[in-house]
Amino acid sequence: MQTRYMPADDRRAVTVEAVVALAAQQNPGDITTAAIAAHMGVTQGALFRHFPTKEAILEAVMDWVADRLLARIDKASHGAPTPLDALEAMFMAHVGFFVEHPGVPRMLFGELQRAEMTAPKRVAHKMLRRYRERLVTVIEDGKSSGQLEQGNDTAALGTLFIGMIQGLVMQSLLAGDVQLIRREAPGVFALFRRAVAVRP
C-alpha cells in the first residue's frame, strides 16, 4: 500500500501528458493548474515543485509537441520513395498525430495566436519554422527530380500544405469527431496532388 514518490523527471513527463490530455477536452486557455494537478492525482501546489511557473509547464508541452511531431514527419518522409510520396506520408503522419493527440493543435493555435512573444509561443514558432524547412526541402527535391511542377511557388506550397491540415483539424474539432479527419484527408490531399504534380 505504499504510495511511492515519483522522480522529478517522470513527474514532469506526466504533467505534460496531463496537459495534452486535458487540451483534448477543453479550451487550452481554460486549463488551470488545479485541473492539471487533479488529472495527475496530486494537489495543485505539488506542480510547483517541478515547474517554476505555469508558463514553464506550457513551454515543456510545446517542447514535447515539437519533438514528437517533427520526429514523426521526418520518419514518414525518409521512408518514402519519391518526393510526392514523401509529402503524402508527412501529411498522413501529421493527420495521425492529430488523431492521437487532438488537443495539440488547439494548444498550438492558442499559443501562436498570442500577441506577446512568450516562451511557449517561441517554441511553437520555432517548430513551425522547422516544419516549413522540411517541406521546402522535399518540394525542392521534387522540383529538381521533375516530379513536381517547377513553376509553382515553393513558399506558397508550404502555406497551402499547412493550411490544408489546419482546415481539416478545424472541421474535425467542430464536428466533435476526431476520426472525421481520417475520412476527409485523402480527398483533400488528392487536390493538393493535382495542384503540385507535373501534368501527365
Next chain:
Amino acid sequence: MQTRYMPADDRRAVTVEAVVALAAQQNPGDITTAAIAAHMGVTQGALFRHFPTKEAILEAVMDWVADRLLARIDKASHGAPTPLDALEAMFMAHVGFFVEHPGVPRMLFGELQRAEMTAPKRVAHKMLRRYRERLVTVIEDGKSSGQLEQGNDTAALGTLFIGMIQGLVMQSLLAGDVQLIRREAPGVFALFRRAVAVRP
C-alpha cells in the same frame, strides 16, 4: 460642452468595434471587460447596461462578423463572370476583410476552439456553415458549366479553400505583418486554381 449620452444601439455598436479593435492587438481570451470599457472611454460597469454578460458581448461581435463577412463574399461572388472568377473574388474579399480587421480571425478561431457550445461559438459555427454553402454552390456551378474538374470532391474543395485562408492568416499574424497576406495570397490561389480547374 455637455457630454451627451449615447443611445443604447449606438453603444452596442461601439462596444463591438472596441472588441474587434482590441483583438487586433492581443489574444482575444485576454480581453477584459475593463479593457473594452477603457477603449470606449467609459467605466467597466457601464458595459452591463447594454449587455447582460460578457458572453453576450462576444455573441454580438460574432453576429457583426457574420453579417459583414458574408455580405462581403456574396457581393464579390455576384459580380464575377464565371464560377472560377467568383471563387477568386471571394478569396480576395476574405483577404481584404482580414487586412481591415486582423483581430477577427483570432476571435473566430478562439471561439471555434472552445469545447462547450457557447452562444458566440454557435454564431461562429453557423457562419462557417453558411460560408461553406456559398462555396458549394459556386463549385457546383463551375462543375456543371465545365469550368471546374468534375471528379473533385466538392466538400474537400471547401475545406481546402478555408484552410488556404487559415494558413495565410496564421502566417501573417505570426510575422506580425498584416500586409503579408496580400503579397502571398495570389501565389496560393494560383495553386488552388491548378487543383480545381479543368486541364487545358
Next chain:
DNA sequence: CCTTAGATAGTAATCAATCACTATTTTTTA
C-alpha cells in the same frame, strides 16, 4: 538522517458582475 515529493492551507491579484446613486434625455401632463 536528510533530501525531496507531496499535502495543507494559505495570499494577493484579477475579473465579471452588481448596486446605489447621479446626470441627462425623453415623455407626460397641467
Next chain:
DNA sequence: TAAAAAATAGTGATTGATTACTATCTAAGG
C-alpha cells in the same frame, strides 16, 4: 409650453469567485 415624472446612460465602489503562486509542515526512501 413649461414643469413634473419617468426612463435611460453612466459612475464609482464593491463583491464573490477564481487562479497562479507560496510558506510551512509531513513523510517516504536512499
